[in-house]
Amino acid sequence: MTKKIKIGVIGCGNISGIYLDNFRKLFGFIEVTACADLDPARAKARADEFGVPTACTVKKLLSSPDVDIVVNLTIPNAHAEINLDAIEAGKHVYCEKPLAINRKDGLKVLKAADKKGLLVGCAPDTFLGAGFQTCRKLIDDGAIGEPLAASAFMVCRGHESWHPDPGFYYQPGGGPMFDMGPYYLTALISLMGPIRRVTGSTKITFPERIITSQPNYGKAIKVNTPTHIAGIMDFANGAIGTITTSFDVWGAQLPNIECYGSAGTLSTPDPNGFGGTIRLLRAREKEWVDVPLIDRYADNSRGLGVADMAKAIVSGDKHRANGKMAYHVLDIMQSFQDASESGKHIEITSSCKQPEVLPVNLFL
Structure with a gap:
């Protein structure tokens, strides 16, 4: 070019x-x-x-x-x-x-x-990085068989302890779902396709946060967006997914994303990164194996x-x-809140195409 x-x-x-x-x-x-x-x-x-x-x-x-x-x-x-x-x-x-x-x-x-x-x-x-492009190839090549389900977890204690100006993370457009959810939802869509229906529960756990980072140490933040969200997703391909995002958790030992298929389980890297460790467990085998990355975009x-x-x-x-995929992600994130407020499943009216695999030599 x-x-x-x-x-x-x-x-x-x-x-x-x-x-x-x-x-x-x-x-x-x-x-x-x-x-x-x-x-x-x-x-x-x-x-x-x-x-x-x-x-x-x-x-x-x-x-x-x-x-x-x-x-x-x-x-x-x-x-x-x-x-x-x-x-x-x-x-x-x-x-x-x-x-x-x-x-x-x-x-x-x-x-x-x-x-x-x-x-x-x-x-x-990040879904274009070596980590998730390798995961996508594994799924496309049938490494886990037919995708049946997935789980995703992003839990931490929030950003007020390190970010120099964290207030916007606790306003509409912030919170763990709008801040970090796009990484997880986009990764899931890239691996398993669009989502057709969701339900969920959301909560503002602490109405006020105290900044412990500089230069605003000691200032209070009024929280105006949910800080703990638990969602269930029905994919268009028939698979079922769960997602939890939280700014209320001191620590956890949870996978980032796992995809469960008829012939195995795939454990992905952190979707907020471009590389990372990929682990695969095939049906009827006892040992997980680490899978090497296929692409060069493994760093930030x-x-x-x-x-x-x-x-x-x-x-x-x-x-x-x-933009169409980004809007689909936005629609899904808003629908978790709608589902929590209404106590119902929400049909997702938007959709998008599962993105094509990124050719290894595209930018050479």
């Missing part, structure tokens, strides 16, 4: 560093031309650190002819607004998860992009989804970390 796709990054907080570093080191066909932040000093610091030629306002970045894709790394509550502004400016957009904090805004983004013939992408892209390769999207802009092919 000879044409370079030009990237503008909006939001220069914690997560921006790994994106900017990977754009510079891993993908030669991507060029970051500008970065912007509500805090001009933060944008300038990132530009200086990673050799980005322009640090500017959001408005200037969106009007720049040197930006093909806007990579939106703002806080969740700002995702939809920035996505829509980028699309209105004629830019493709790739957003950190979640796509939006509610279905209405998520649909607005997809419809606006479709009307203008623009692409929408969304994190997470955030931005892989942007690279796949950039390729799609040039080739006209479909990209994998796409």
Whole structure:
């Protein structure tokens, strides 16, 4: 691929560093031309650190002819607004998860992009890493037989002990499901396909959290989103899944994701990473075996989804970390809350295609 796709990054907080570093080191066909932040000093610091030629306002970045894709790394509550502004400016957009904090805004983004013939992408892209691409190949090759069920667990004590500004994690668009759920749900969809129905229970366990990290040590956070969510999922292929996400747990000894089939069990790596250990137990065998990774993206390769999207802009092919799948994940996450409030199963009206396997040589 000879044409370079030009990237503008909006939001220069914690997560921006790994994106900017990977754009510079891993993908030669991507060029970051500008970065912007509500805090001009933060944008300038990132530009200086990673050799980005322009640090500017959001408005200037969106009007720049040197930006093909806007990579939106703002806080969740700002995702939809920035996505829509980028699309209105004629830019493709790739957003950190979640796509939006509610279905209405998520649909607005997809419809606006479709009307203008623009692409929408969304994190997470960890399912494109070596770990889950290897898991996908194992399932596709019949290593566990017919997939029958899956379980997923993400439990921790929350982010107020380490994050410098953790308040948004406890507002709508945050919490363990909207913060970490996309990694797990996207991984499950990549392995087993879309989800047709869910139910669940959700709870705000502690109405207030105290920050124990600097620079806001001792400040209180009012919690306005559930911090413990237990969900049940019916996949379109007939499999049943369970998921638990929590910011209320001091410690646990639980697997990340396991897939159970008619001929074995697959234990996956952490879906918040790109590599990790894969373990397989075949039917009637007593010993688990470690499975080697088949791909090279085993380190922190955030931005892989942007690279796949950039390729799609040039080739006209479909990209994998796409807006339709991100909206399906958003719909599922919101439906767990709806199910808890209504005491019913919720039929998932959205769907998506199970993403294609990432060719090993795609970015060579």
